[in-house]
Amino acid sequence: MDQVDLPLPAVRRPQEHIDVDAEALRRDLRARVDGEVRFDAGTRAAYSTDGSNYRQVPIGVVIPRTVEAAEEAVAVCRAHGAPLLSRGGGTSLAGECCNTAVVLDWTKYCHRLLSVDPENRRCVVEPGIVLDDLNRQLAEYGLQYGPKPATHPNCTLGGMIGNNSCGSTAQAYGKVVDNLHRLQVLTYDGTRMWVGRTDDAELERRSAGDGREAELYRGLTALRDRYARLLRERYPDIPRRVSGYNLDSLLPEHGFDVAGLLTGSESTLVTVLRAELELVPVPKHSALVVLGYRDICEAADHVPAVLEHEPAALEGVDHQLIHFQQEKHLNTGALEELPDGHAYLMVQFSGDTREQADAKARALVDAKPDDVDHTWYDDEQHIRELWLVRESGLGATAHVPGQPDTWEGWEDSAVPVDRLGDYLRDLKRLYEEFDYGHPSVYGHFGHGCVHTRIPFDLESEAGVAHMRAFVERAADLVVGYGGSLSGEHGDGQSRGELLVKMFGPELIEGFERLKGLFDPGNRMNPGKIVLPYRLDDNLRLGGDYVPWEPDTVFAFPHDGGKFSRAAARCVGVGKCRSSEGGVMCPSYRATREEEHSTRGRARLLFEMVRNDSPVPDSWRSREVRDALDLCLACKGCKTDCPVNVDMATYKAEFLHHHYAGRPRPLAHYSMGWLPAVARVVALAPRTVNALAAVPWVARAAKALGGVAPERDVPVFAEQRFTDWWRERGGPRGDGHRGEVVVWPDTFTDHFHPAIGRAAVEVLEAAGFRVKVPDTAVCCGLTWISTGQLNIARRVLGRTIDVLREDLRRGTPVVGLEPSCTAVFRSDGPELLPKDPDVERLRAQTRTLAELLVERAGDWQPPAVDARAVVQRHCHQYAVMGFEAERKLLERAGVDADVLDAGCCGLAGNFGFEKGHYEVSMACAEAGLLPAVRDADDTTLVLADGFSCRTQVEQAGTGRTPLHLAEVLAAGLRGQEPEPERPAPPGPRALLPLGAAGAAAAGLAVLAAARRSGRGRGRASSRGR
Template sequence: MAGEVRFDTASRAMWSADASNYRRIPIGVVRPRDTADAEAAIAVCREHGVPVLPRGAGTSIAGQAVNTAVVLDYAKHCNRILEIDPDARTARVEPGVVCDQLRDAARPYGLTFGPDPSTHNRCTLGGMIGNNACGSHSVAWGKTVDNVHALDVLTYRGERLLLGPGGTLPRGADPLHISTQSHSDAESIPDALRQLGERLGDDVRAAFPELTRRVSGYNLDQLLPENGFDLAKALVGTEGTCVTVLGATMRLVESPPARALAVLGFPDAYTAADNVMVVREHNPLTIEGMDAGLIAALRAHNPNETTSRALPEGGGWLYVETGGATREEAEAAAHAVVKAMKPYGQTGSVVVSDPVRMRALWRVREDGAGILTRSPDGGEAWPGWEDAAVPPERFGAYLREFDQVLARHGRRGVYYGHFGDGCLHVRIDFDLLTREGIANFRSFMEDAADAVVKYGGSLSGEHGDGQARAELLPRMYPKEIISGFEEFKAIWDPDDAMNPGCLVRPKRMDEDLRIFVGMPRLSGKPELAFAHDRGDFGRAARRCLGVGRCVTGSGGVMCPSYRATGEEMHSTRGRARLLFEMANGEVITDGWKSPEVAEALDLCLSCKGCKRDCPVGVDMAAYKTEFLAQRYKNRPRPLTHYSMGALPRWLRLVARVPGLPRALNAAARRPRLAAVAKRLGGIAPERAIPPLAERPLRASRRSFGETGTRGRVVLWLDTFTGHFDPVIAGDAVAVLTALGYRVELPAGEVCCGLTWFSTGQLGAARRVLRRTLDTLRPWLRESVPVVALEPSCAAALRADLPELLPDEPDAKALAGAVRTFAEVLAPHAAELTELADRAGPPATGRRALVQTHCHQHADLGNEADRTVLGALRVDAEVLDSGCCGLAGNFGFEKGHYEVSMACAERVLLPAVRAADPDVAVLADGFSCRTQLRQAGTREPVHLAQLAADALGLR
């Protein structure tokens, strides 16, 4: 076949889990390029009697996307939209098309694809068909099954069928079909299914609940004549247990041109749930719900976030989205909902129609699944009983009884979900580490299933049954229906080779639990404190739950190497899986010496984007540091660890020799000498060596601004500012003294140790930091703020320093004393505006493109920067460009140049090239400025330079 065939250890490890509690090592992974590849792969598996598991993005939460089988992964290659027919309102797609990809393609026609799970920017349509996925707009547009028109499918025995209403469709009905010789018994499948529907019709009508969110079990109701004997819809939600989907024709719906969001506050989630039927009368697009616990978890996860402050007062909330032909019409519909809900216990409301503010509020809800998996003290919560649904008119009563079930089993959970459809999402603090805890898990699941059935509900309302709930199906359906499920699968898959053990004759829900069977076996104490994971590297390595935010194509910072290569190994999720398996030792057996883990981490930029953007706070930069520290303990290191890893030391030595910086700059301009230097230092030959400042900034004066009416600050003279861009420090001093600060400089050298930290040289990093603490101790004793101009230094001192020296009080004091330049200026916004107005506008006006440093994004935030730019009357566009690609030493290391530049070319460099000549490019990070300079765009500036210019101080 033309596609990828991967039976290597790393691939088997990375595809061993989905977003559920379960783990099973696959036989291998196949990534077809087209339908011919899929047919060839299944033919080989059939020849050898090997089971097959079709899979999309791997974000399934019930465990249906893991098995001891050959995984057919359609996400990478089979992702073409073949046709959109706006008149018929249909789209023909391959199974690897991402949900948002289809929605974006349909938007110019005023259409959209209705189902939109919270994973809409990475989940595939093949996976949505497999799970019968729904999403927040199901009250308006239903589940995936309601939006499927036809399916092109392949059985394990090689039968190729085109399915739709009435059974099979003519071969020429859909050009998805690639000419192939179908087996002669293919036509017997519809006949057998028709007979099954006729025989079980009355049982199905009696046993299937009248429920918009019934996802559990097979869709035997689609075999009934009143439902059109629709075999395409009958296969939706079969979780890869019957066929593999090669193509689909999906239904599109009209998308309102404008939307508004009404957020309604209630005293608690019960009251919100009690009143969803009133909201439904207004025919909104969405009725979502959240509990106060989710907001508490969000704020604990990200103390710098501000979006939740926009929520109205309350302990439970409903998100109600409305649509209209105009923004005013959508807003009016939202206000009508607010007015209608006032008599029903509403504690407050807010209506938003600005798309940016709406997206920010929606992200609070969409990140719920990940946020709730960890408490601030490192406590863990898990899926399992994840998405049951009941009739929405009974939702409030069910929610109260569900809380009683939790209490009876000593468990806690936080709610969110699709309240308008009676569907509840919850992550629960199950103990999956001990046999006693697992017994409690099983007992809880059985009682929870009985409770949802009591209220006429479905065990699954969105994510499918999988291994998590299939064992419980006999509690929901009578034995006649369970037998019908078995016969339905046998008609499609008589060899029981498609995802066996899922749905029919299921595996036990308390087997293959990823946490229990994958307990870490690494010995020894970690080098870092891992304070958020109770000092346990194994606990940190299992933080990733596989929700897949890192395998998206745009938005945010993570994961730049994945976006450059498209390889699972270079995603945060892929790396986390490899580290988990390394800690376990079953598949990856070399521990810290593992070549698979080393290869995966080699292209990790240590940008820390995952630390902020990953809903569960995976910090791959820290894990890479730990890995490097352990791997090279008492062993020779790569050249770059000695050259760039110790760069501050070399630069200090150079600065002590008069004239040496100038001589080195001259040598760097001579190609042969530069090539030798780069080869000796492990530097990429494509890179230029940045020129040193010929007069490095040294603390010749100890203070500036003698009066200090605003108080004292100590300026952190970092390596990069002092030795490469000293003009920035001068401008910073000018601005701070103009605001009335007394700026003081430490007498000795200070360093945050970042270059040693990022290369895993933690002993050296600790020594450097202890010397720094000795130097700064007089200021720390007097609580003088420490102003850092380089974002990576500020982030290292706030976040990495406590991980390296967790028991040293001065380390905590320095972490608390560090301020960014913007954080010092932001409280004086009014004065800055007055000074800027007095200085007068420059002739060309003030506009700027802002490249936020990755470490600032992760550890510091940029609210203060936005405030300062506004105060200086700078019209600033903050780029959603992700990492610049240089990332400290990463982009300079040999072998990384292409990935480094691919990261920059995604958004940053095209945006800079397209900007008008008078637009300043603001980049506070030395790495970002160097990448821009070496890309040959324009000279970037630091906020200190922009502020000095705006205030007339230059």
């Protein structure tokens, strides 16, 4: 075929201004695209960065409902000359997922599995489908998609294709480029085609004619012919060469694979519309051997010997990573299963039978050196737990207490495996030369790929220059080893500028010619891979980063007392965007909106404290308020997020300042002041309950209180728990185990007092002397969750006054409501950080189960012998954990199915607030409610949280959940556990007070709450 003169890209460099009329572009996109078109400041802020060190605020975001709608969006962008970025899960570490462009986000709608061909082991997907979601759908066929990055719960196939992703399973299955059959792609100029491997006859056919497709194939043929020799000479012959374009896919030995060529092109050449994937069987059995070594370099030296055993996965982990996880209390159980050593190889084998997998593991163990310790597991639970140690690498090495912040920038280099040990020694010497200490190194050692995060100083000009000098030296080092700058994460901006070191100027020219062939106007994700931005441009921080440092009510002790550092804590790993497992993030699971993920909200808060942000007005920002509106304050992110972003605390702080000196939403008064309202209602609970049962009164009351009309007002108990305690006459029993204080939280005291009575019965049976405060007390939770923090501090201070003598005697405080218990264990010390009695309260507060397990370990709870579906309260999951409850239920003979179903959706005041009902119920329907409905009548439903119980009761399940205390107390009595809940009385209850009097009393409390809230808010107003 004749040589073709290939055009270079347009002269315009990406750094130069591209003039786009954003308003006209927005208008045309909205008129022509079936989807959501968002050019508002909040959305642009949420998409301003990915998982990298870079930040570029987009022009706007388009969320297409169909692939065809995305094609129309590209056409509109073309008409306006607007740059375009096709984005997957947004977790990229090299900066390829942020740009000053129109961002196409596929994840909300275009996430379908379109077809499955089990016989040929193939399927067709849309680009927004998440890897774990795909594999769950493929499970019925016994198939899976092989490559599995650590972000598998939230990374999309489109993003994986864009990055040429790998993961630990690449040892067995290779990269994405090795697992693709075809791609349907769209060029910026509107050419749409399916591409894949191309034999000579098809190549000749597709190259014939005058159309754009023929032009592309002729150009690709010319590129192959022009650069074939250099491709064979300069491309490293290693399994983890991810840097650069896959021009080698055009070579005859790779079948002129155009899909392979476009894989890993990071949205710089085409937009992927659909993909036909090649699938593999799901391994039936696995065995995991963990080998312990003196140091990580020695472990790397042993990799070639381990590879002789043909493992399915081979990962390396150093002691520093283990130490960081210990410091952050991550994967504590799994860390105890590691062998002796200061570095580890994790070696997994697969087999059709357990015997086959075990035989492979045994052969490795028999062949290892005598001084190498090992552990070996072949059960699913241990294997899954140990893999979390490796997959937690990025989160574990970021924001380590007492350590400087670490950053990507040289996080995934790859070298030949037989030179890995020497490379690590040289890399460590380079760390020392640049005074970066001893960063953790870990990664896919079976492919010579090394991950690390380095304590770069990215907030000063000198620090940024030092980082740049290090990266340039590190690039020279890896090229000298015959390696690749990127072994997994791609080039983007962080490595694009360095590619000439690896490939030489002639191949870089070839990359530019390829770019010019597909995108001559340089509108597809400009500045990434080719004609790149400098690696120290567009930094999220940078030498000129001087954030606003506002005064705050919370102390933010884990962020040096600085809200700006808390707002910058998110590293973009995107675990909050997973659809199953854990608690985080319930609102994202309901809406699939980036802005409603923990990451999206963190991005807006980060933008809020910047001085060059699209988000205006600081604490008064409507964009931040709107993003936080659907945050359930469940605190799931406090534990589930790898870097412990605590969005519930950030939301409370923001609301405190946002509404300072001005009226609040009605729900902040009706539910924020619930403890005060409940004390007034206690004067005539039967009357208030009867009024609430009158439809027009209930409607009016809910409208006045900002309560969702779909919700029922909870029934107040006729006798409070504290009233019962006083009538009972106080403590009983010998108390040989000592004294405890049972905390009378608002929800137990006023709504479900039977739980308090049951707890007293159980604790006394276990040998404790029980006390209950004899004055009105409160933890301040409802004021915290509504951002009325000055009031919360005063309430908490009064509580400390009441408990001070008990605290100083070391008396444990038993919390029955998990959200209130969590205030004592977490929020309290951050609201009153200088009070030693608050610290005593934190240290001495226990759940009922914790107290019984820790201080009454020899007490045998009554035999309940029942099955139970158990919903963990989110705050308990995040702050206290649930292990004590598991142990106690097991000792009581309860076969407990502890749901991993996420938040119940009610979440305190959230599910009651007007406008939140649909999201609240969507959260519940994601796991909790189906599990309750599926449980048979003999199965107990357990939920210690008032919100969880209320959600189940009001969802029409016909079930009334029990508290753990009620189950144990029923066992003591030899009875079947039955809930005791207050029921609304009849109309005669109106007689003592009358409807007008009762309504007036309620209105008076609400009005007083409003006045008090406004006055205190104005006095405490802080702002920029």
